[in-house]
Amino acid sequence: MDSDGDRTRQSAADTSQPLDEAASRPKRRLVGRFALRNWKVSARLVALIVIPTIVAGVLAGLRVNSALANASTFGRIERLAALGDKLSVLTHALEAERDMTALYVASSGKSASKSDLQRVESQVDTAVQGVRSQTAGIDDSYSSQTRTQVRDILTRLNQLSGLRTVATQTKLPPDATIDKYSEFVTDLLNFNDQIAQDSSNSDLAEAARALDTLAEAKEDSTRERGFLAVALATHGFQPDAFNEFQAARSQRDTDVAAFQASATPALAQFYSDTVAGPEVDQAELIRQQAVTQAGKASELSLAGMGVNDDPRKWFNDMTVRADKMRTVEDQAVRNLLDKSHSLKSQAQRSALLIGGLLLVVLLLVILAVVIVAQSLVRPLRRLRGGALDVAGSRLPDFVRRLREPDVEQVGFDVEPIEVDSTDEIGEVARAFDEVHREAVRLASNEAMLRGNVNAMFVNLSRRSQSLIERQLRLIEDLEQSEQDSGRLDSLFKLDHLATRMRRNCENLLVLGGQEQARRWNKPVALVDIVRASLSEVEQYERITLRIQDEVSVNGRVVNDLVHLVAELVENATSFSPEHTKVAVSGHLLSGGGAMLQISDSGVGMSPEELEEANWRLANPPTIDVSVSRRMGLFVVGRLAQRHGIRVELRAALSGGLTAFVILAPNTIMQDPQKVRPQRLDAFGGPSLDRGQASPVQPLQPVQPVQPLQSPVVRGEIDRPGETGRPGESGRPGERGRPGESGRPPVPDTPREPLRSHGTPLPKRKPAPTSPPGRGPGSTAPSRSSRPQGTPPSRSGPPPGPPQEPPPPRPVPQAQPQPAGPAFGEPRSATENNGRSPIFEAMQSEWFQRRKTGSMNRAESSPPREWSSPGDDGWRAAETIRAPATGGQTSAGLPKRVPGSNRIPGSVRPAPMPTQPGPSAQPAQPAPRMESRPPEAETVRNRFASFQQGVRKGRAAIQPEDDERENQ
Numbered sequence: 001m002d003s004d005g006d007r008t009r010q011s012a013a014d015t016s017q018p019l020d021e022a023a024s025r026p027k028r029r030l031v032g033r034f035a036l037r038n039w040k041v042s043a044r045l046v047a048l049i050v051i052p053t054i055v056a057g058v059l060a061g062l063r064v065n066s067a068l069a070n071a072s073t074f075g076r077i078e079r080l081a082a083l084g085d086k087l088s089v090l091t092h093a094l095e096a097e098r099d100m101t102a103l104y105v106a107s108s109g110k111s112a113s114k115s116d117l118q119r120v121e122s123q124v125d126t127a128v129q130g131v132r133s134q135t136a137g138i139d140d141s142y143s144s145q146t147r148t149q150v151r152d153i154l155t156r157l158n159q160l161s162g163l164r165t166v167a168t169q170t171k172l173p174p175d176a177t178i179d180k181y182s183e184f185v186t187d188l189l190n191f192n193d194q195i196a197q198d199s200s201n202s203d204l205a206e207a208a209r210a211l212d213t214l215a216e217a218k219e220d221s222t223r224e225r226g227f228l229a230v231a232l233a234t235h236g237f238q239p240d241a242f243n244e245f246q247a248a249r250s251q252r253d254t255d256v257a258a259f260q261a262s263a264t265p266a267l268a269q270f271y272s273d274t275v276a277g278p279e280v281d282q283a284e285l286i287r288q289q290a291v292t293q294a295g296k297a298s299e300l301s302l303a304g305m306g307v308n309d310d311p312r313k314w315f316n317d318m319t320v321r322a323d324k325m326r327t328v329e330d331q332a333v334r335n336l337l338d339k340s341h342s343l344k345s346q347a348q349r350s351a352l353l354i355g356g357l358l359l360v361v362l363l364l365v366i367l368a369v370v371i372v373a374q375s376l377v378r379p380l381r382r383l384r385g386g387a388l389d390v391a392g393s394r395l396p397d398f399v400r401r402l403r404e405p406d407v408e409q410v411g412f413d414v415e416p417i418e419v420d421s422t423d424e425i426g427e428v429a430r431a432f433d434e435v436h437r438e439a440v441r442l443a444s445n446e447a448m449l450r451g452n453v454n455a456m457f458v459n460l461s462r463r464s465q466s467l468i469e470r471q472l473r474l475i476e477d478l479e480q481s482e483q484d485s486g487r488l489d490s491l492f493k494l495d496h497l498a499t500r501m502r503r504n505c506e507n508l509l510v511l512g513g514q515e516q517a518r519r520w521n522k523p524v525a526l527v528d529i530v531r532a533s534l535s536e537v538e539q540y541e542r543i544t545l546r547i548q549d550e551v552s553v554n555g556r557v558v559n560d561l562v563h564l565v566a567e568l569v570e571n572a573t574s575f576s577p578e579h580t581k582v583a584v585s586g587h588l589l590s591g592g593g594a595m596l597q598i599s600d601s602g603v604g605m606s607p608e609e610l611e612e613a614n615w616r617l618a619n620p621p622t623i624d625v626s627v628s629r630r631m632g633l634f635v636v637g638r639l640a641q642r643h644g645i646r647v648e649l650r651a652a653l654s655g656g657l658t659a660f661v662i663l664a665p666n667t668i669m670q671d672p673q674k675v676r677p678q679r680l681d682a683f684g685g686p687s688l689d690r691g692q693a694s695p696v697q698p699l700q701p702v703q704p705v706q707p708l709q710s711p712v713v714r715g716e717i718d719r720p721g722e723t724g725r726p727g728e729s730g731r732p733g734e735r736g737r738p739g740e741s742g743r744p745p746v747p748d749t750p751r752e753p754l755r756s757h758g759t760p761l762p763k764r765k766p767a768p769t770s771p772p773g774r775g776p777g778s779t780a781p782s783r784s785s786r787p788q789g790t791p792p793s794r795s796g797p798p799p800g801p802p803q804e805p806p807p808p809r810p811v812p813q814a815q816p817q818p819a820g821p822a823f824g825e826p827r828s829a830t831e832n833n834g835r836s837p838i839f840e841a842m843q844s845e846w847f848q849r850r851k852t853g854s855m856n857r858a859e860s861s862p863p864r865e866w867s868s869p870g871d872d873g874w875r876a877a878e879t880i881r882a883p884a885t886g887g888q889t890s891a892g893l894p895k896r897v898p899g900s901n902r903i904p905g906s907v908r909p910a911p912m913p914t915q916p917g918p919s920a921q922p923a924q925p926a927p928r929m930e931s932r933p934p935e936a937e938t939v940r941n942r943f944a945s946f947q948q949g950v951r952k953g954r955a956a957i958q959p960e961d962d963e964r965e966n967q
Contacts, residue, residue: 042377094185227245279320603656
């Protein structure tokens with residue numbers, strides 16, 4: 001419902017905007033939802049800080065990654081150094097096996113025994129297992145060259161057993177054996193150079209190169225040992241063996257020099273201190289003597305050197321030299337391992353340090369971002385929340401309160417937005433506060449202007465009401481003295497138009513927000529309220545009533561409900577063909593409350609018009625030009641909103657519209673024992689004053705009714721489903737379901753059988769005027785054909801009969817009345833004697849007239865009451881309340897005795913014959929009273945007196961209301 005209202009208000013605002021102003025506004029560029037200009041301020045601040053932070057994080061991440069990569073590289077170098085250590089052990093053992101095997105072959109087992117060879121081979125096998133276990137950690141993270149060398153080393157290790165077999169079990173020369181083993185050892189020594197190539201650290205590469213040159217020097221030294229041992233065992237060098245011996249010597253000196261250059265001073269000094277001693281000197285002396293002898297004699301011997309001529313002496317001295325060089329090599333390997341481990345740990349610490357610093361910096365940056373962003377976002381949020389609160393709640397509520405009647409109680413102070421900073425955000429907040437104050441001021445001015453307009457409406461309505469009341473009194477005087485039926489009918493129409501003009505004045509009061517000062521203090525029957533509303537409708541004779549009798553309405557709602565129903569019925573008769581009927585029905589609802597249905601067979605409305613009309617009924621708009629065009633719709637909505645009444649229009653299945661008026665439970669009196677409403681006599685028969693007689697047969701006391709005996713209903717009310725029951729019609733919107741809006745739902749059937757008032761009101765037709773004493777066959781337009789339950793004006797009818805007695809009037813001829821609705825249930829005596837509040841306010845003016853000089857006449861002579869020929873019979877019937885019965889039936893019902901309950905005077909005797917003359921009429925048998933039409937003069941006098949009394953009663957209380965409102 002609210003969305004519909006927003007669309008309606010938005011449409012009104014769009015249509016009311018000038019075209020040139022709309023054309024002059026700059027067109028908004030269409031941008032994407034992810035455009036930077038559509039981002040929130042908090043998102044922009046986060047992006048402003050996060051982007052540099054991300055860049056810094058990426059750079060720091062690269063640095064951390066580099067440190068981690070270095071740590072990984074140094075870890076790989078460390079593992080390679082460990083493998084190099086294992087290979088150094090293997091190389092040293094393999095060099096010893098090579099030289100021992102060559103000496104064993106050259107001496108045929110004399111200088112080197114088989115057990116010595118097996119011992120050396122066992123050391124080599126142990127070293128091979130260590131190498132194999134260390135190569136298991138070489139994975140794809142290493143370079144391809146490293147992986148290739150490792151595969152070559154493993155291949156060589158697999159060939160070792162074959163090499164041993166060839167060297168010991170074939171006739172392979174000793175020098176060739178030395179060359180075969182030297183190729184094996186050279187492949188192992190090349191791995192040290194690969195360590196230097198894989199290392200990215202210069203110190204680590206220098207340490208790896210120092211290890212490699214030292215291993216090469218040791219290899220050259222052991223080759224010297226092998227060649228000279230073979231030469232001593234064979235007493236001479238083999239062809240090309242002396243040259244290889246000399247080349248090994250030169251290469252050893254070169255490798256030692258390279259080692260001294262690449263090694264650290266500490267390692268170089270350690271080499272000088274370690275590779276020294278008598279064994280080393282003795283080995284050097286033997287080498288020199290061997291070289292000298294090789295150039296002079298064909299046989300080589302150690303006899304001239306003061307030692308035994310045994311090759312083992314040379315072999316053992318050179319082995320000591322090789323072992324010392326192995327000690328230096330082991331220290332170089334330790335240095336390489338320590339250096340790689342140190343670099344790896346340093347890289348890991350650097351990565352952790354950089355990562356920790358980055359994390360701390362990020363936390364500090366995030367904290368700073370949060371602090372700065374909060375200093376900007378919080379004021380912006382308060383500004384945004386305050387602006388949205390003002391635009392969506394505070395300012396509309398203020399405008400809504402200004403539209404209420406008690407404008408004086410609304411404060412005009414503007415609560416500022418809670419932003420007290422002096423920056424640009426604070427300046428915007430102060431500027432918005434100024435805009436808010438200006439909007440409040442404009443709304444206050446508009447409310448004052450609207451109040452002035454409402455006051456003008458009220459003043460104009462008051463003035464018009466005074467003139468209309470005078471006009472009605474004048475019309476009433478003319479009706480009293482008019483004898484011509486045509487002019488009397490015109491006066492009746494004029495009287496009706498004046499009544500409608502008075503209702504328009506009351507509409508102006510509603511338009512101005514004015515409520516009626518006088519209200520009923522007692523409940524009134526719903527059927528009387530409907531009848532009173534019909535008195536203000538022009539085409540009242542087209543209306544049929546079917547109202548449940550036991551429904552009564554609280555007195556505070558009576559006047560406005562009469563006005564509301566009159567507007568709806570007037571609309572139904574105005575927009576439907578004249579030959580059709582307008583049905584007004586009402587009944588109690590099972591869920592509480594009551595419902596009225598006003599159905600016509602008119603042109604109807606489109607679904608869009610119905611939706612808009614129902615929205616206006618539920619939400620009466622502010623006074624504008626559309627209100628003047630649809631005054632009735634606005635008045636109905638205002639009156640319904642005032643008392644919590646729900647009014648809804650729906651399309652009828654048979655064509656036309658059906659208006660549903662749902663009364664809340666708090667406006668309904670449902671207990672017939674506490675409230676017994678009366679019917680207005682103009683519609684349901686005469687309502688008699690206390691002590692007055694009536695030709696109508698008195699109702700019998702209530703007799704006990706058997707459970708299975710249900711009352712007979714003469715006419716059934718139109719069910720809600722037949723005329724567009726709420727919730728089942730095709731009208732859009734959820735507003736059509738009363739059960740969802742807190743109002744009582746409309747039931748499909750009435751809660752109890754309804755008493756039908758379906759007899760249409762008689763039409764007014766002019767007839768020739770007849771004198772007061774004319775016979776019963778004459779008719780004349782009478783105000784009895786117009787509903788006399790005219791609702792009071794804003795001030796309401798007088799609460800009681802006037803104090804002045806009426807002047808004597810001619811006694812009218814008694815008019816036969818129907819005995820009441822033909823229901824199967826009897827009425828109690830209390831119900832028969834009860835009176836409705838509307839009748840109590842008007843009945844005194846019906847039978848009494850207050851004119852100038854009436855007081856004097858009242859003092860001189862007692863007033864005469866209205867009487868009829870059936871009064872005596874009525875008084876007789878009053879004395880005998882209980883009907884004469886002839887016992888009871890088997891079902892417990894009373895038996896009637898024919899003629900025992902007859903009322904004397906209810907049958908008029910036959911008239912006496914008249915004197916012969918031109919105008920004499922033959923004597924006719926006396927017709928039955930029920931079939932004789934009333935005399936026109938009698939009816940005219942009766943209702944003219946009633947109308948005049950009502951007007952004077954209103955005129956009597958009008959000055960009091962005006963004085964109370966002026967105060």
